[in-house]
Amino acid sequence: MNSLNAQEARDKDRSQRAHLLSIADLDRDEIEELLRVTDTFVEVGRRPIPKVPALRGRTVVMLFFEDSTRTRLSFETAAKRLSADTMSFSVSSSSVNKGESVRDTIETIEAMGIDAVVVRHKSSGVPAQIARWTSASVINAGDGWHQHPTQALLDAYTARAHLGSLEGRRIALVGDIKHSRVARSNIEIFTALGAQVTLVAPRTLLPASLSAWPVQVSQDLDAVLPTVDVCYLLRMQQERMTEALVPSLREYTATYGLTSARADRMAEGAIIMHPGPMNRGVEIASEVADRPSAVITEQVANGVAVRSAVLFTLLGAGRQQSSSAAYAANVSNELSIQTDSVLAEELAHAEEAT
Numbered sequence: 001m002n003s004l005n006a007q008e009a010r011d012k013d014r015s016q017r018a019h020l021l022s023i024a025d026l027d028r029d030e031i032e033e034l035l036r037v038t039d040t041f042v043e044v045g046r047r048p049i050p051k052v053p054a055l056r057g058r059t060v061v062m063l064f065f066e067d068s069t070r071t072r073l074s075f076e077t078a079a080k081r082l083s084a085d086t087m088s089f090s091v092s093s094s095s096v097n098k099g100e101s102v103r104d105t106i107e108t109i110e111a112m113g114i115d116a117v118v119v120r121h122k123s124s125g126v127p128a129q130i131a132r133w134t135s136a137s138v139i140n141a142g143d144g145w146h147q148h149p150t151q152a153l154l155d156a157y158t159a160r161a162h163l164g165s166l167e168g169r170r171i172a173l174v175g176d177i178k179h180s181r182v183a184r185s186n187i188e189i190f191t192a193l194g195a196q197v198t199l200v201a202p203r204t205l206l207p208a209s210l211s212a213w214p215v216q217v218s219q220d221l222d223a224v225l226p227t228v229d230v231c232y233l234l235r236m237q238q239e240r241m242t243e244a245l246v247p248s249l250r251e252y253t254a255t256y257g258l259t260s261a262r263a264d265r266m267a268e269g270a271i272i273m274h275p276g277p278m279n280r281g282v283e284i285a286s287e288v289a290d291r292p293s294a295v296i297t298e299q300v301a302n303g304v305a306v307r308s309a310v311l312f313t314l315l316g317a318g319r320q321q322s323s324s325a326a327y328a329a330n331v332s333n334e335l336s337i338q339t340d341s342v343l344a345e346e347l348a349h350a351e352e353a354t
Contacts, residue, residue, distance in 0.1 A: 018314055019131045019138040022147045023188040031156070031192060034309050038157050041305035041312070044081070054316045055084035058115040062088045063105075063130075064141070065121045070276050070300055071141050071151070075118045078307035082316070087114070102126065106133050115315055119143070137314045145181055151275055152185035154306040156193060158299045159230055162271050167194035172224050174200040174256060175234030175283050178207050178245075182275045183234060187213055200224050200256065204245040205236075221256055226265050232273045233258055233283045253282055263288045271295050 019025075026034070044050055060079040064072055072088075079086045089109070100108075106117070116137040119127040124144035131138040142148040156166065163169055171190050177183045177199050190197050191214050198216040199206065210217060218224050225231060236252065246252045253259075258272065263285075266272075272284070272294040280286040288294060 019127075019140075020149050020310055020314065021128050021131065021138065021140045023149045023152050023185045023192070024147075026149075026192075028192050031153070031189060034153060034306070034313060035157050035160065037309040037313060038153070038302070038305045041078075041081075041308040042302070044308070045301075045305055051081050051083060053083040054312055055079070055082040055115075058082075058084045058315050059113060060084045060086050060116045060118065060311065060315075061109055061114050061136075062086065063109070063117050063119045064089065065091050065102075065119075065126075066142070068120055068141070070303065071120065071148075074300070074303040075139075075141065075150075075307050075311075077304050078311055081304070081308055082311055084115075084311070084315075087112075102130070103133050106130055110134050110136060116311065139310060139314070142181055145179055146184065148181040148185045148275075150303070150307055150310060151182050152189040153310070154299055154303045155182075155186055155232070155273060155275070156189045157306055158273065158295055158302050159190075159271070160193075161298075161302075162295065163229055163269075165194070166190060169195045169230070170198065170228045171195050171230040171232060172198045172200050172221075172228045173232045173234065174221060174258070176205045176236050177201050177234065178205050180234050186232065187215060191215075198224055198228070202246060202252075202256070221258075222262065222265070225262055226267060229267070229270050230273055231258060231266060231270065233278075234275070235277065235279050235283055249282055257282060258284045258288050260285055260287055263291065263293070266293070273299060276300070 023031075044052060060075075062072055062075060076086055076088070087109070089105075102121075109117070114134075114136050116139060117130065117134060118139045118141050119130055120141040121127065121143050124146035127138050127140040127143050140147055140149055142151070159169075159171070160166060171186075173183050173186060178201075183199075187197055196216070197214070198218055199210070199213075200218050200221050202219060206217065236246075236249070263272065270293065272288065272291070274284060274289070274294075274296045276296065276299075278284055278289060278296070280289060284294075289296065
């Protein structure tokens with residue numbers, strides 16, 4: 001009877017799960033709340049033992065149908081720091097190669113008992129469809145040209161760490177806007193936080209219509225650079241292109257690449273960002289990528305904290321306070337207590353070993 005009640009409680013818990021599929025699903029208060037919770041996990045990452053038992057007993061699945069280094073490792077690290085169990089899915093060694101559908105794959109994995117699925121897929125909309133097929137929380141780790149919400153959250157967090165509030169700040173997104181899910185998510189989060197966004201790209205690398213986007217557009221990087229607080233570079237996504245959209249990479253770099261001479265003309269205190277992987281010598285000069293104003297590795301580090309905050313918010317304590325600031329403060333207190341318990345366990349194990 002007890003096991004039946006436990007299963008019923010688990011099923012009820014799952015039926016109330018939330019997802020993170022798009023930045024558009026979050027209002028400004030929810031974005032601010034996630035960024036405040038991220039502050040707590042940045043602090044957790046600096047502790048001698050950067051681990052808390054917040055998701056002990058939970059299972060998080062990494063379901064990546066596309067190659068990934070940063071995002072996949074970041075989510076795995078975040079889940080493990082929260083003490084969750086993880087399962088990783090590799091397309092190359094899965095039954096997908098035998099003709100199994102995405103739906104059958106999801107139902108097979110869910111039968112093993114899972115709480116969250118982190119999904120990356122080459123086709124837009126797949127994470128949203130998976131959310132209809134599973135009772136687990138679904139987190140979009142990138143779908144086609146559509147969305148990459150956790151990348152946008154970590155980018156906003158990193159920019160705010162250097163600039164303070166983004167209200168009124170000027171941000172240039174430079175490069176392949178047309179094929180970039182990062183660009184779409186970042187436009188949504190930066191404008192939601194009050195920033196002014198300018199897209200800088202040749203017309204062939206812009207979407208056919210920009211009427212729904214609250215942005216300015218320019219083809220003159222040299223004119224835009226001195227006016228911005230953030231220069232956010234995007235790589236040429238040649239794997240998504242079906243035709244030649246620029247005459248050559250050499251010509252693209254000459255017009256839109258962030259060279260040393262161009263970086264020298266940026267305002268004092270302005271930062272350079274890139275979601276990775278970088279193509280050094282194309283959209284960014286190698287020496288520019290290594291400047292102190294380039295915060296690219298800091299973005300990667302903040303990604304672990306942001307994804308910890310997302311997993312904790314979806315699977316952990318949840319929003320129990322009406323005030324998001326009170327919620328973030330409660331998270332900090334709870335994680336401090338949990339960390340003390342982890343330290344106590346480690347000390348006990350050390351004493352037993354001696």
